[in-house]
Amino acid sequence: MTTTDVGPEAVLPGFVPIPGEDAARYRDLGMWEGRTLAEVFDATAARFPDDIACIAAGEQLTYRELQDRSLRVARGLQELGIEARDRIVVQLPNVIDFVDLCLACFRVGAIPVMALPPHRDHEIQHLISLSDAIAYAIPAEHRGYDYQDLAERMAARAPSLHHVLVAGDSIRPGFVSMASLRKQPPQDTSSGVSADDVAVLLLSGGTTGLPKLIPRTHDDYAYNARVSAEICRLDRETVYMATLPVSHNFPLACPGLLGTFLVGGRTVIASGTEPETAFALIQEHGVTCTALVPALAIRWMDSPSRAGYDLSSLRLLQVGGARLNPEAARRVTPTLGCTLQQVFGMAEGLLNFTRFDDPEDVIIDTQGRPASAQDEIRVVDDSDRDVPPGEPGHLLARGPYTIRGYFRAEEHNARAFTRDGFYRTGDVVRIHPSGNLVVEGREKDLINRGGEKISAEEIENLLLAHPAIFNAAAVSMPDPVLGERICTYVVLRDGCSLTLEELCEFVATRDVARFKYPERLEVVETLPVTNVGKIDKKALREDIAARMAAAQKDNQ
Numbered sequence: 001m002t003t004t005d006v007g008p009e010a011v012l013p014g015f016v017p018i019p020g021e022d023a024a025r026y027r028d029l030g031m032w033e034g035r036t037l038a039e040v041f042d043a044t045a046a047r048f049p050d051d052i053a054c055i056a057a058g059e060q061l062t063y064r065e066l067q068d069r070s071l072r073v074a075r076g077l078q079e080l081g082i083e084a085r086d087r088i089v090v091q092l093p094n095v096i097d098f099v100d101l102c103l104a105c106f107r108v109g110a111i112p113v114m115a116l117p118p119h120r121d122h123e124i125q126h127l128i129s130l131s132d133a134i135a136y137a138i139p140a141e142h143r144g145y146d147y148q149d150l151a152e153r154m155a156a157r158a159p160s161l162h163h164v165l166v167a168g169d170s171i172r173p174g175f176v177s178m179a180s181l182r183k184q185p186p187q188d189t190s191s192g193v194s195a196d197d198v199a200v201l202l203l204s205g206g207t208t209g210l211p212k213l214i215p216r217t218h219d220d221y222a223y224n225a226r227v228s229a230e231i232c233r234l235d236r237e238t239v240y241m242a243t244l245p246v247s248h249n250f251p252l253a254c255p256g257l258l259g260t261f262l263v264g265g266r267t268v269i270a271s272g273t274e275p276e277t278a279f280a281l282i283q284e285h286g287v288t289c290t291a292l293v294p295a296l297a298i299r300w301m302d303s304p305s306r307a308g309y310d311l312s313s314l315r316l317l318q319v320g321g322a323r324l325n326p327e328a329a330r331r332v333t334p335t336l337g338c339t340l341q342q343v344f345g346m347a348e349g350l351l352n353f354t355r356f357d358d359p360e361d362v363i364i365d366t367q368g369r370p371a372s373a374q375d376e377i378r379v380v381d382d383s384d385r386d387v388p389p390g391e392p393g394h395l396l397a398r399g400p401y402t403i404r405g406y407f408r409a410e411e412h413n414a415r416a417f418t419r420d421g422f423y424r425t426g427d428v429v430r431i432h433p434s435g436n437l438v439v440e441g442r443e444k445d446l447i448n449r450g451g452e453k454i455s456a457e458e459i460e461n462l463l464l465a466h467p468a469i470f471n472a473a474a475v476s477m478p479d480p481v482l483g484e485r486i487c488t489y490v491v492l493r494d495g496c497s498l499t500l501e502e503l504c505e506f507v508a509t510r511d512v513a514r515f516k517y518p519e520r521l522e523v524v525e526t527l528p529v530t531n532v533g534k535i536d537k538k539a540l541r542e543d544i545a546a547r548m549a550a551a552q553k554d555n556q
């Protein structure tokens, strides 16, 4: 049975494919090439087998070597009984095993679920159960945390989980070492995976509680990487450094690792984001392009150690994931000596880039324009009517690499997409006179902590489990480095008291990622409400900003 007989939805229940007519157009226009991500990689490996494909932690692999390793790992997965459309929660940091495993998954058609290294029991359990994952890939240890302990707890709790794959040494009994998978003979059996199958499940920023899963197909994700690579003018001479965590869409495919593999460039996997680590790698490998969130770009620019390194190879710095303020944007070229590209993207699809030939002010003041000629965007009011050009409104998006639904989220999908398939991005934008977009704000209830998206509802649910807390709200507070941090407002039960420290100790017992811990606590008598009776978050954001401004004034 092939997927054309039954359609990808039937073979993976809970996946909402792009409907036939639109899909046919994207194919006719050559945007969807009908190749799996493994086939895309193999095409480059056939052209440039002896070129270096990937450098990580002192290890260096040519395209032929990386292809060989991924074939072996693919065989190893098959030996374990992992097949097309099986899900694997992948929680690997920036290590070469991540690349091996992803390429192997693309070969056998297994679907990596892109967890992040800071995730803990709470998030991982959710991801395993939502995706019904049969395998979970971890480092043995990373930044002092024992992931094998975490995996043991998951294995005890998640009935679907059959295999734990471990990168590193001292593998516990019952777990499978990634190194042993690499010793398998190369895979030569076909897996029946096709280009319209789901290739990866990315994580959403999460506006309602825990993250949603974003199904991206081989066709759409390969196009995502290709169109990004074209805009960034990547070629065989490119040395792309993955600085951000590689399981994020941005360093993975915008153009990231996949975009570089498409053109036969070299990738460097950075093990840390600290300026010194990154500068040393740029100098050593002649890095030409990398992607950062604004907080990191600012750290790099402010780092005194910059002067000690030769960064002259760097041609393009992509900055996105959160708002880059124009003052910081203006400093990029003078301090780092490269072109700035603002990127306003989302794991759900739509990518906006400033272009090399945009005037300087447009690069500094806007967040770019859609990557594809087939991207359709609308800027609308609360009733989904188009606003006059230049006015702010809600951004809706549809196109050849934007999803039509989250995985297994029918109810949420009815709200998150229009009837005609536009994704409601939750961002408020306006069209700049240049035609580019300017991100003005957002309506979605999340905190964008230096590019890390945190659902306010998820934090509130954690707070409400505390015995002293009667009511709670989480909002963003301004921060000069991260842009936003987590501020919590709580109403206490009669006779109770609570400090931020106690609150964090409590949150720690819930085993959530550290970046979700409250960073400020305001105890109040009541929470303000809007006239429809919802907690007035806007009033709270204004309140905290005013309190902080007043405190700063007092300190001067």
Ligand code: OOB
Pocket: 203, 204, 205, 249, 250, 254, 319, 320, 321, 322, 323, 324, 342, 343, 344, 345, 346, 347, 348, 351, 367, 425, 427, 439, 442, 448, 451, 453
């Ligand atoms: C990227 O993807 P996500 O899925 O982590 O977050 C998407 C959201 C956007 O909807 C927007 O609210 C915010 O992050 N965002 C920006 C921005 N880029 C993303 N807000 C203001 N200015 C920007 N430049 O963050 C992402 C995915 C691919 C490429 C780049 C970023």
